Amino acid sequence: MADGGGAKRLKTAEDGAAGTAESADSGQEEGSLQVSPSGVAFDLSRVDADLVTHITSFLGTPHELLNLALTCKSFGWRQPLSARTWSLVEEVARQAVCSRATDDEMGCLPQCDVTTWLSILHRFEHMLDFDVLLGGSIEHVNGDKTAVCATDPNDCSSVAVSSGYAMRSGAHYAEFLITGIPFIGIVRPMPGLDAGAYQENFSFIWANDSRLHPDFLAQRSDDWDDSDVHACDFNCDDGKMSWTNWDDELNEGKEWDGMESCQSGDTVGMLLNLDEGTLSVYRNNRLLGVLKTGLSGPYCWHVNLFKQQTVTDAVSIKRGTLPNSEGATTA
Secondary structure, eight states: OBOTTSOBOOOOOTTSSOOOSSOOOSSEEETTEEEOTTSOEEEOTTSOHHHHHHHHTTOOSHHHHHHHHTTOHHHHSOOTTSSOSSOHHHHHHHHHHHHHSOHHHHTTSOOTTTSOHHHHHHHHHTTTOOOEEESSSEEEETTEEEEEEEOOTTOOOEEEEOTTOOBOSSEEEEEEEEESOOEEEEEOOOTTOOGGGOOSSOOSSOGGGGGGHHHHHTTOOGGGOSOOOOEEEEETTTOOEEEEOSSSOEEEEEOOTTOOOOOTTOEEEEEEETTTTEEEEEETTEEEEEEEOOOOSOBEEEEEEOBOSSOBOEEEEEEOOOOOTTSOOOO
16 A cells, blocks of 8 residues: 555554565665665675574564564565565564464464465464453453453453454363463354443353343354354362353253362363364363363353452463373473
8 A cells, every 4th residue: 555655565464463564665676775764775685585584583573573574675575586475574474373383273363365474473473362351340451462350349240252263173272370260161253242232240151141142142153063062161169160052051060070179370271172072171281181072163262250359350361282192281
C-alpha cells in the first residue's frame, strides 16, 4: 500500500502485528548499493545471505524482524537471484517457526500460502493467549494475555479461553501455573460466540448454567465429529472431573483413577492426544492419569475461576514439552 510519499510499506497482517516482508522500500537502491533513510550508503551484495540469516535469527520478536525488513530491500524484498520464494526476513521467520513448533502445532497455525511467515511467527508466539474472557469477573494480569485472575469478591464464576489455538489432531501439551483452586480443561471452539453477551456468572459445565447450552450448541460445526464431550475440566480443589455434551449428559464431580488435589504454586499439565482421544493430567511434571477418553474433533484450552474469601483464583498458561513415551515431562 502506498503512503503519502509514494513508498511501499509492509502490509499489516490480520493480527495487526506482523505483515508481509515482500514490499519493504524505506531505503533507496542503486545496483547493489543501498542508501539508508539517514543517507548512509552501504553495499550488501558482498554479504553472504546465509550468514545474515543466521545473525538475524537472534532478533527476539516479529516486531524486530519487521523493523529490519523496513530498513532496506535486501532484507525486506525477495531477491530476484535467490532460490527462495520469500525475503530474507521471511526466511528467518520461517526457520524460527519450523524449528520451534511441533508438527501438530504447525497444523494449528495459518498456512504460508494465505499469509506471511512473520504473521505466522507472531501467531505462534501468542498461540496460548487467553483471548476470550466470559463472565465479567475476570481480567488479564497486568496486561499479560497468558495470565488471568478472578475479580468479583462474591464468588462469581468466570471463564477464559485460549480460542486462537484450536487443537484438531495430534498431541498438545500445556502447563498451567495455578493460584487458588481453579478448574482447567478443554472446550469446543466457538468463534461466533459473543463474549460481550455473557457478563454474569458463567460456566461451560455447571448445571445452573444449562440455560446457556443452546447458545453453545448453536455454534456446532461439522468438525466437532462424533464425540459428545463438548467441555471437560479438572477441579484443582478435589481432583474430580466434570464433562458435558450440553444436552442430556452432565457429569459433575466424578471420581477417576489418579484423582488428586492441587494447591497454589502447583503446575498442572494437560496433555490432549487426539490421535488416542484422551486428556491426561500432570501435577508438577508427574502424571496423575487419563482424565477423559473418547475425545475427537477440535478443542481449546479453558480455565474457570472464582474469587473466594481467602484466595483469588489465578492461572497462567505456557507451552510445555510433550511428555515422553513413559509419560514423564521435563522438570
